[in-house]
Structures are given as C-alpha cells and as structure tokens.
Amino acid sequence: MCGIFGIADHAEAADLAYLGLFALQHRGQESAGIVTSHEGGLLSHAGMGLVAEVFNRQALACLPGRTAVGHVRYSTTGASHIKNAQPLTFNCSHGPVAIAHNGNLTNALEVRGRLERQGAIFQSSTDSEAIVHLLARSSGSIEEVLVEALKTLEGSYCLLLLTPGKLIAARDPHGFRPLVLGRLNGSYVVASETTALNLVKAETVREIEPGEVVVISAGTVRSLKPFKTPEPARCVFEHVYFARPDSKVFGRNVQSVRRELGRALAREMAGVEADMVVPVPDSGVPAALGFSDVSGIPFEMALVRSHYVSRTFIRPTQELREVAAQLKLAPVPEALSGRRIVLVDDSIVRGTTSRKITRSLRDAGAKEIHMAISSPPITAPCYYGIDTPRAGELIANRRSLSEIKKYLDVDSIHYLSREAMLAAAGGTGFCSACFTGRYPTPTGDYEKASRTGG
Numbered sequence: 013m014c015g016i017f018g019i020a021d022h023a024e025a026a027d028l029a030y031l032g033l034f035a036l037q038h039r040g041q042e043s044a045g046i047v048t049s050h051e052g053g054l055l056s057h058a059g060m061g062l063v064a065e066v067f068n069r070q071a072l073a074c075l076p077g078r079t080a081v082g083h084v085r086y087s088t089t090g091a092s093h094i095k096n097a098q099p100l101t102f103n104c105s106h107g108p109v110a111i112a113h114n115g116n117l118t119n120a121l122e123v124r125g126r127l128e129r130q131g132a133i134f135q136s137s138t139d140s141e142a143i144v145h146l147l148a149r150s151s152g153s154i155e156e157v158l159v160e161a162l163k164t165l166e167g168s169y170c171l172l173l174l175t176p177g178k179l180i181a182a183r184d185p186h187g188f189r190p191l192v193l194g195r196l197n198g199s200y201v202v203a204s205e206t207t208a209l210n211l212v213k214a215e216t217v218r219e220i221e222p223g224e225v226v227v228i229s230a231g232t233v234r235s236l237k238p239f240k241t242p243e244p245a246r247c248v249f250e251h252v253y254f255a256r257p258d259s260k261v262f263g264r265n266v267q268s269v270r271r272e273l274g275r276a277l278a279r280e281m282a283g284v285e286a287d288m289v290v291p292v293p294d295s296g297v298p299a300a301l302g303f304s305d306v307s308g309i310p311f312e313m314a315l316v317r318s319h320y321v322s323r324t325f326i327r328p329t330q331e332l333r334e335v336a337a338q339l340k341l342a343p344v345p346e347a348l349s350g351r352r353i354v355l356v357d358d359s360i361v362r363g364t365t366s367r368k369i370t371r372s373l374r375d376a377g378a379k380e381i382h383m384a385i386s387s388p389p390i391t392a393p394c395y396y397g398i399d400t401p402r403a404g405e406l407i408a409n410r411r412s413l414s415e416i417k418k419y420l421d422v423d424s425i426h427y428l429s430r431e432a433m434l435a436a437a438g439g440t441g442f443c444s445a446c447f448t449g450r451y452p453t454p455t456g457d458y459e460k461a462s463r464t465g466g
C-alpha cells in the first residue's frame with residue numbers, strides 16, 4: 013500500500029506535499045519522496061524511512077516550484093530499497109515526467125517481460141516502472157499516451173503524473189484504492205485520503221471516479237473517461253482496517269463505518285455474556301465502541317498501545333513483525349483480572365499477533381475471552397496492493413473455526429458476516445476477494461506465482 017499527494021499551482025507546493033505525506037504516513041513507512049516542477053524541469057528528493065526522517069528544512073528548500081507530487085511507500089512488489097522509492101522520475105520524448113503509484117498491477121510481470129524483449133532496461137523492481145516504459149514508447153500528448161498505457165494494465169492503480177506543465181491523476185476502472193480531488197483557494201490538490209486534504213486546509217471537491225483521468229493544467233481541471241464500462245470494486249479493507257478513521261473513503265467516513273461494523277457484530281453475537289468490551293487498539297476501537305453501543309456491555313481500554321512502534325501489519329519481514337508485536341500492546345492487569353471480556357479486532361491475518369494478545373490477556377488474569385472480529389475470515393491473498401501473505405500463511409485458509417479458537421486459546425470466536433460488512437461499508441461495488449477468493453480482475457502471473465509459492 014502507498015499514499016500519494018499532489019498539488020498544482022501553489023507557492024508552497026513542496027511544504028504542503030510534505031504535510032500531506034505526513035497525513036498519509038499510515039499508508040506506507042518504508043520510503044518517502046517529493047518531486048516538484050520548476051523552470052521547465054523536475055526536482056526530486058526521496059529516501060528510505062518515515063517522512064520526518066527523509067525530509068528536513070534544507071531538503072524542502074531544495075524543492076522550489078509551484079506544483080508537486082509526493083509518495084509514501086511500503087512494498088508489495090519490489091524490495092524495500094531506495095531505487096524503488098517513489099515518485100520515479102525519468103526523461104523521455106515527452107520531456108521530464110515523474111510518477112507516483114498506489115496500487116498493484118496484476119499483469120506487471122507480463123508487461124515487463126514484453127517491454128524487456130523489446131529492449132527496455134528497467135532500473136527498479138517495482139511494477140510502477142512498467143507504466144513509465146509504456147509512456148515512453150508512445151507519441152501524443154502525455155494524457156493521450158497515459159490513457160493508451162492504462163488500457164494495457166490490469167490490477168489496481170491510483171497514479172499521479174507530473175510534467176513541467178501538468179499534474180495528472182488517474183484511477184483504475186475498478187477504483188480499488190481511494191483518490192480524492194480537493195481545492196485550496198486557487199490550487200488543486202489530489203490525495204489518497206481526505207485526511208491529507210483536511211490537514212492542508214483544502215476543501216474536498218469530490219472522489220476521482222473509477223476509470224477517470226483528471227488533467228490539471230494552467231488552473232483548469234479536465235476530466236477524461238477513457239474506459240467505457242468502469243466496474244467499481246472498491247477495497248472494502250480500506251474501511252475495515254487500512255484508511256485513517258478521520259478520512260472519508262468511497263463517500264463514507266471510516267470511523268462511522270467501523271463503528272457500524274461493531275454494531276453489526278454485536279447483533280450477530282447477541283447473547284454473549286461479558287463484563288467488558290476491549291478493543292485491540294487502534295483500529296479495533298471504533299468497532300468495539302459500536303459493539304458496546306448495541307450490547308450494552310461497557311467499553312474498556314484494557315489494552316494499551318505504544319505509539320512508538322509502527323503498525324506490525326506492514327512491516328516487510330516476519331522477523332520484524334514479531335518483534336514489533338511484542339512491543340506494541342500491553343494489557344492493564346487491574347482492569348482484566350477475573351473479568352470476562354469481548355475482545356474486538358478488525359481482522360486476523362496470520363493469527364500470530366492475535367495469539368500473543370490473547371496470551372497476554374490471560375497472563376493478566378482475564379477469565380474468559382470472546383473474540384469478535386469486525387470482518388469475515390481472510391482466506392485469500394490480496395493482489396491489489398495490501399500486503400497480505402500467501403494463502404498458506406493465512407490462518408483462516410488453513411484452519412477451521414474451531415482450530416482457530418483452540419490456537420488462540422479463546423472461549424469463543426465470531427467473525428462478522430460478509431453481508432453485514434458490505435452493508436456497513438455501503439452495499440455494492442466492493443472488492444472482497446480476500447474473504448471470498450473471487451477476484452474482480454484477472455490476476456495473471458501474480459496469482460500463479462503466489463499459488464506456486466513463487
């Protein structure tokens with residue numbers, strides 16, 4: 013997953029991009045970068061680490077220009093390495109171009125192989141570079157060649173393209189990832205989530221639609237709709253876990269959706285007897301509040317999260333994940349001792365983190381643990397940009413419900429039904445492939461490689 017931010021025609025473009033990336037930091041913590049357009053060329057600064065580690069006053073001072081794009085990354089394809097940090101910049105027949113990509117192309121290997129056979133030399137291992145080579149090979153205006161390139165791509169993408177004269181935003185025809193257009197006085201802003209617009213005091217104009225290409229140039233916005241039949245398959249997991257609660261994603265506030273997920277969970281678990289509802293912070297908090305609303309069982313913050321350890325789910329290696337999980341959550345023994353608890357979490361991926369949590373709750377004296385998950389069992393990998401592991405590593409793929417209950421050492425476990433999850437998120441037009449294994453696009457080489465362990 014990644015976060016992207018673009019701003020056109022503002023005197024403090026790089027500074028605002030820096031702030032915007034801060035607001036999107038939860039979408040990627042491996043690298044950060046900003047490119048500005050200045051005097052007919054592009055200027056770039058990128059590095060490994062958090063936005064605050066990559067940028068300082070001096071770096072931002074080296075990014076003059078009135079238009080900027082920024083990117084925060086965590087890797088789904090391509091290693092966590094500086095050469096894969098985005099925005100990628102390149103020079104071609106269209107002049108200097110920078111590209112920032114959120115998503116994951118499912119036919120990247122095939123496109124890359126074809127381009128390499130035609131002589132293209134790739135400098136990174138990201139799927140995003142395939143887009144760069146496709147752009148470089150066609151003639152016409154940059155938006156025309158972009159549209160042609162997009163028609164050959166499958167999978168998920170929200171893109172920002174920067175040239176000395178234009179800022180272009182594009183969203184795949186399924187609209188897997190969120191992308192919004194905002195306005196800041198006379199400037200236009202594009203961001204992965206509305207939280208970034210709010211931070212820079214931009215007003216949200218609208219969502220960029222699935223399959224839409226928006227060209228911002230000389231103070232005007234032009235919308236292209238090159239795909240005849242966009243088929244929305246918005247990622248429901250953005251609502252369940254990924255997006256920030258203060259964002260409005262796919263037209264709905266994330267916090268409200270999560271609270272509704274919790275209410276629905278309580279309705280499905282009617283009759284459960286417990287002394288308190290305890291969230292796994294932070295993403296389990298709104299669902300636990302919703303659970304408490306409906307069940308009447310008091311909400312209690314009996315697990316305390318350290319905010320100095322970043323989210324375990326998006327750490328790139330298993331080793332780091334385990335270390336971070338141990339550091340991250342501490343139970344409050346005085347609140348837990350002898351109590352029956354409903355433990356609310358948004359999802360279970362491998363199950364290893366959940367097991368550590370339930371163990372620590374038992375150690376702290378919890379008498380009963382009823383696990384309540386505000387989404388269905390994750391049984392299939394995501395090929396659209398969320399870093400879920402291979403099918404065999406997903407606990408719900410290889411264990412039955414009673415085996416999961418035993419593995420987690422809980423008194424009961426309930427996952428929210430898919431129907432209730434989709435209803436809370438807004439009904440139709442969602443991807444829920446990681447819960448069903450039914451993918452809305454061909455998954456190409458990517459799925460094959462995953463199934464065979466490649």
Ligand code: SF4
Binds near residue numbers: 246247393444
């Ligand atoms: S497979 Fe799951 S995580 Fe991936 S886009 Fe679909 S709903 Fe989102």
